[in-house]
Amino acid sequence: MRSSGLFARMVSIEHLDALRNDIDALRKDGLFDKEFYDGDLAWLDFRVPDGLPDASTIVVVAKPKPMLSVTFRWEGRTIPLxxxxxxxxxxxxxxxxxxxLDRISAPNRYRYVKAKLPLKALAVRSGLAQYGRNNIAYIPTFGSFHRLAAFFTDMPCGEDHWQDMEMLPGCDSCTACLASCPTGAIPSDRMLLRGGTLPDVA
Ligand code: B12
Incomplete structure (x- = not known):
């Protein structure tokens, strides 16, 4: 996977319940907006997919991605995006x-079904990434500049990397992201963002 420019980890599907419990615990503590939980998180599915009942492994992958800068010129003005x-x-x-994935095993040997799972939590639990204080996932070298993807597969789980969630060590005593967030969405008392917080205009 590394020679294809990808960073990957595998975990056993035995951990699906733990992944669900991470979310459930936050819901029970009332930390989700109802609208967010019922809407943005309604698509999460912690069951072994019907299309792949003998799935044994979840593969989670980060693909480094640069930021894209586009410049428009309009009516004599330069507008950056x-x-x-x-x-x-x-x-x-x-x-x-x-x-x-197909290249590293024999072609068509294993099957893959896209996982509808919380990808940052999965990446962090697999040891692929660590959370920043801002609840974004960081990987070595590329930081947050990556896209995550995950698949259920019947490939045997050779190495189960499941671990406790970790935050970047540098975030322990740093509050730079809290101070610079324009809407005050990054709270000091919890990791989860306040998606609905309005800017403090006082
Ligand atoms: C919904 C969603 C959004 C919503 C978020 C709404 C909200 N109120 O949070 C919106 C549309 C706003 C959004 C924005 C962005 N998103 Co988005 N989004 C998602 C999506 C679909 C689900 C994320 C989610 O809510 N998961 C459920 C929550 C509960 O999980 P969580 O946030 O990881 O929370 C865990 C931690 O807080 C942890 N935890 C709790 N307490 C503690 C304490 C400690 C000490 C530790 C270590 C952990 C911990 O437990 C929680 C549960 O597991 C994912 C794709 C996916 N399938 O996962 C992409 C995804 C998270 N988004 C992504 C990106 C890139 C972005 C943006 C940067 C895009 C942009 N254009 O700016 C912004 C970032 C905003 C931000 N600062 O976080 C990437 C993240 C990549 C990365 N490097 O982290 C993902 C993974 C998409 C992808 N395929 O790559 N996003």
């Missing part, structure tokens, strides 16, 4: 990951 990494070509990244 920054497109953050990871949002421009999701489908292409998934295709690339599947092709690389």
């Amino acid at each position: 920054i497109v953050p990494p990871a949002y421009a070509d999701g489908k292409e990244v998934e295709g690339e990951v599947l092709a690389a």
